[in-house]
Amino acid sequence: MDVDQLAVLRELAERGSITAVAAAMHKTPSAVSQQLRTLQRQTGVPLVERVGRGVVLTDAGHALARSSVQIATAMAEAEATWDAYRGEASGTVRLTVFYSAAELLVPGLMTRLKEHPSIDLKVEDQDVSQDDFAALTADHDIVVAHRSDDVLPPERSALRVVPLLREPLDVALPLDHPLGHRASVSAADVIGEAWIGVPENYPLDRVLGAMAAHESTTARIVYRTTHLPLTEKLVAAGHGIALLPRHTSLQRAEGHFRLVPLSDLRAGRRIEALLRPDRAARRAVQIVLEALRDEARTFH
Incomplete structure (x- = not known):
């Protein structure tokens, strides 16, 4: 799984719409949708479902979004450890x-x-x-x-x-x-x-x-x-x-x-x-x- 794709899923869980995610991540809505489709193909399970004119996360999508928080935190902790080592x-x-x-x-x-x-x-x-x-x-x-x-x-x-x-x-x-x-x-x-x-x-x-x-x-x-x-x-x-x-x-x-x-x-x-x-x-x-x-x- 691509870290950026997981980040998109997390942002969708918190912001509620592809348009809001696109604005926050400085992407186009079509690019966000493409990343979600790619991630969904890789996992093999539905991560989002359409409701009205928007989309919402499935239970699997919410579970993966929570995992993306742990991954992002682990990466930030690794970078912080490296910065501390370099004194920067x-x-x-x-x-x-x-x-x-x-x-x-x-x-x-x-x-x-x-x-x-x-x-x-x-x-x-x-x-x-x-x-x-x-x-x-x-x-x-x-x-x-x-x-x-x-x-x-x-x-x-x-x-x-x-x-x-x-x-x-x-x-x-x-x-x-x-x-x-x-x-x-x-x-x-x-x-x-x-x-x-x-x-x-x-x-x-x-x-x-x-x-x-x-x-x-x-x-x-x-x-x-x-x-x-x-x-x-x-x-x-x-x-x-x-x-x-x-x-x-x-x-x-x-x-x-x-x-x-x-x-x-x-x-x-x-x-x-x-x-x-x-x-x-x-x-x-x-x-x-x-x-x-x-x-x-x-x-x-």
Whole structure:
């Protein structure tokens, strides 16, 4: 079996269409179809079947696609061993990270990677619902994701998951807010306020929902945004209060708004790195991941 043909099968299992596979692998759809037909002839069993205007993998196709992951990982591990032996690590590493984590981690990460000039780090900002981060690993070597404390992640056994840090969430109050002098506040103290929130199903929204459920009510959200600096400005101007990540917002809080911990709920978000196992085996990816972990440790 040809390794490239197996890779096509794996991509079809993850992306769901020949057109998507062709775009991801920089091939034409006809070339992808030809490789699938050739692989099917070599194995002697049906690997795909037509459903409507597209194709889906058979049970045999899924089994072979899983095997292709092991083969790709073994090849990447062999290359990483050789790179380590030669003392070299080079190549492009594609990192995607949600906005506030980028602000927290990427400047220090790039400083650390100055020691590895042969690694070309490509960084992209993407923020999605917490259940959708895993899909981004199809197109990126490292995906920095987040989820709220109280939510179990979707099934991710096909990925390597690396915890980076837990960031507490505090209640952001205007400087003149009556509760601003308090060492902590409870959900009952603040849930009735106007809130600056994030899109539904984002980690901070899950925490605010838990606060509301704790008090058997609903939160009154007057504005939703993923842009934390805008949230901070709206709070500072007195247009509402918000949940903000402590490490990310602390530096900008002084003189503009107050960050007050919650007393009765454990509120936080967990920041993790998600990787395909074959990409996690690459030497250059390992170096970037370790630098990312070192930077995250500075906030523990």
